[in-house]
Amino acid sequence: MKPERPLLRLGEFLVRQACQRLPREVREERYREWAAELPAILHDPQVRPAPRRAVRMLAYAADTVRGTAMTPPVRGRHRATRVSAGLDLFLAVGLVLVAWDIWDIMRAPGHALNYLQLTWALLLVAYPLSILVRSAGRVTVLISISSPLAGVVVSLWNAAQAPGDWVNYLWAAFLFLCSLAIWLADRWARGGHPGSAGSQRVPG
């Protein structure tokens, strides 16, 4: 028996191991592609002598294992989705607290504690927003959401200066609803998958 066959088998075994880490839908295609290169490397006329070709072929197969080990497994993607859902929940809770505090301020504009609570709620909203902004293509959405929120703060400040003027409260509520609507519209447009609105730049 020529030594070629067991070498190819070993190469195919390594490539198969590498492909096990890939998502199911691409696994077979990648195996076909990578395994097809093995005999070509083993018979590459540019590489001499034959043992060097064998080493090269095995190195090729072994490196596919390294390559797929570096890509996040399917389980990792599920985890990323869970983390993203958690961030959205965190953001939603923060926005509800902001709304609550605005309502408290409207009811009792003279209470300094309500403003303190609003500051705390805004900081709570700032945390998930700061994480979301790291995703490519999210800056425009972040600016669109944070601008009305800044308007809310200004309106509340005006309300604190003139507690009897109801227009300030109306503005605060309107701007808050605007930022909430933009956030929900963004979620809807992306089909509930954060980070899918990626940039068109070359990867890497």
Add this chain to the structure above:
Amino acid sequence: MTGPLERVLGALLADPAAPRYGYDLMKAAGLPSGTLYPLLARLEQQGLVVSAWETPQQEGQRPRKYYQLTAGGIQTARLELAQASARRQRAPARPGRPVPGSLG
């Protein structure tokens, strides 16, 4: 843009009309398979590269997958490589620091 990506784009741009298979690109770019294939997959996802299976010439021969830059990919690759080259020329060389693009 990373050094490996620069090398892959350079290899594909050497003859943009010619479809290249994985092992051929590995040799041209000097990259191992574990680095090259994830890059090719990402380029394909971005629509910069298209792939196609060859028709086997002999019975029993396994078909290979060929990669080629798209029209948009050629433009983007040329632009990115030019920008990378310009950045390298602008950046002063620091002792003890690897030259950008030299890392595998």
